[in-house]
Amino acid sequence: MRRALVLCAALLLAACSVQDGSGSQDSSGGAEITFLTFETPNLTPAYWDAAIKRVTDANPGMRVKKLVAPSTDRTSYAKQLLQSGQFPDVMIAVDPAGFAESGNLYAWKPEELGAFQFPGANPIGGGHHQLPANTQTIPPVYYNKTMFADAGVTAPPRTWAELLDAAGKLKAKGHQPFVIGGGKEGFPSSMLLTGIVSTDVYGKRPDWMTQRRAGNVKFSDPDFVAAVGKFAELSTRGYLDKGTLSRDYAATEQAFLDGKGAMYPMGNWFAANADTKKHDFEIGVFNFPTADGKLVVPAYTGGGISVNAKSKNLDAAKKLALGFQLDKGQLDASVKADGLIPAIKGYQPPADTGPVYRAGYQLYQEAVASNAVVNAFAWETADDGVLPGFKDKIYRAAQDVINGKSPAEVCAFLDAEWSKAG
Structure with missing residues (x-):
């Protein structure tokens, strides 16, 4: 070879x-x-x-x-x-x-x-x-197996309902359900949004972003607003800590390794540090859950x-x-x-x-074999990617949702900024 x-x-x-x-x-x-x-x-x-x-x-x-x-x-x-x-x-x-x-x-x-x-x-x-x-698969969800066991979560979530149930059990046990950040890089605040849009919107319409570039769909369309609404639900239920949005990427990763939260949605590049950096718990990984458990894996090749x-x-x-x-x-x-x-x-x-x-590698190979790979929202490039300079608007939108803005407001903001960028 x-x-x-x-x-x-x-x-x-x-x-x-x-x-x-x-x-x-x-x-x-x-x-x-x-x-x-x-x-x-x-x-x-x-x-x-x-x-x-x-x-x-x-x-x-x-x-x-x-x-x-x-x-x-x-x-x-x-x-x-x-x-x-x-x-x-x-x-x-x-x-x-x-x-x-x-x-x-x-x-x-x-x-x-x-x-x-x-x-x-x-x-x-x-x-x-x-x-x-x-x-790169973006994002699988890495999880603290010790916290899952302590909260009585016996299997990685496959559906959205199972993810909400797991997060609720973790919070009830005093564990922060999700580790997120933001800082100067921005993207750690948007990983959950990437997962939801990729599975819910792209899973049904893989060329959605290409259609957005052609003006045939909008962020304010019902399917996209609904996806942002699911992201907002995680925040309103208290599963996201908005006080960590100023935390940069390196500190966000370290927070998970230090046991400051149970789930860490991040690109598969995190696996390298999960396998080599010091932590006192076993780390597992699962595909981002979908509404009905159907296999849809967001990824980016390039x-x-x-x-x-x-x-x-x-x-x-x-x-x-x-x-x-x-x-x-x-x-x-x-x-x-x-x-x-x-x-x-x-x-x-x-x-x-x-x-x-x-x-994580095995999860991706199974997705390829099942023809279940879609683009990762906000990470795709070229003719089927967001307009130049638009990723920062997505990161801002994610943080606005976490801070309490409504999905409708945020989607209207994205459409307005898209018009400016175009």
């Missing part, structure tokens, strides 16, 4: 050579490539340095200048760099919407995507501007590297991108460090992955 992946990467890379141009070159003719990364509790500086070194070791003469986004909002930072004339040669996990349409991102050719499991993911105007390297179409070292930038995304060592490292599910043909996770990752 490893040899097959390495050979596939080698064949793809062999087609590329460093262009002559005005970009920075070292004495051996190798290009210096600027690479925009980001750091999280999982993806540390050491992780990025080791991954970059594996690619440069395989490509003598290539030099990489690592740039680090100052927050998890890589897309906004990339916009700042573009506006200041410092757009990087390659960038990872940056939403391509807006950049691609303006001609700033390279459109990958079909033959360059042959190693990827879902090469057609996230098209923009018929082109593919971000390597579809990883799948998040990979995009390449600056106007890079002075375009061929070298493409070589770095493919080398990074297809390297077996890098794939294994992404699994262990960030709980990702590599969307690479023939890939299998390392045998020593932890139990939480393995459980």
Whole structure:
């Protein structure tokens, strides 16, 4: 398996050579490539340095200048760099919407995507501007098995009614039902909303966001308002602590690991820390419950590297991108460090992955086999994603619901902001 992946990467890379141009070159003719990364509790500086070194070791003469986004909002930072004339040669996990349409991102050719499991993911105007390297389920629900047992919850909830029942029992026992946050990143406040909209709305109409972009549906339509109403119900019942909305992402994760709540809705990347960071209870994971228990699993495939179409070292930038995304060592490292599910043909996770990752991985494989995967609301990109800059409005809407605004008010706000963004 490893040899097959390495050979596939080698064949793809062999087609590329460093262009002559005005970009920075070292004495051996190798290009210096600027690479925009980001750091999280999982993806540390050491992780990025080791991954970059594996690619440069395989490509003598290539030099990489690592740039680090100052927050998890890589897309906004990339916009700042573009506006200041410092757009990087390659960038990872940056939403391509807006950049691609303006001609700033390279459109990958079909033959360059042959190693990827879902090469057609996230098209923009018929082109593919971000390597579809990883799948993330967003959000499964991680839970504290000790608290569940103490509250008499004997099985992970499969339906919405079972989730409400479990939350009620946990609260009655003095356990905070859900761990949420917000802070500068925003998204920890919206994970439950993502789960509800994805299962309730997208589960019935998978192309809902595409239809929203076409103006055929609205946030204020009854099905979407009803989904927001279920989110509001969690707050009105006291299952969400609005006092934690200022807590940032790292502190929110740590709060769950410290036993400050029973359930933690978060992307599957949390599995890496669930398996490695210190905690004194066993962690389980279940799919986000649906109204009737039908299997619907929100996920996103993409998040990979995009390449600056106007890079002075375009061929070298493409070589770095493919080398990074297809390297077996890098794939294994992404699994262990960030709980990702590599969307690479023939890939299998390392045998020593932890139990939480393995459980989540199995849930996803079952969903794929059952054709039960839908887009994750607010995480999709490209032609079927939200408009550029709109995710922050969704995070604000989620926090407004938690703070007591009505679903109708919040949905009207989203429609108004969508009109402005469009």
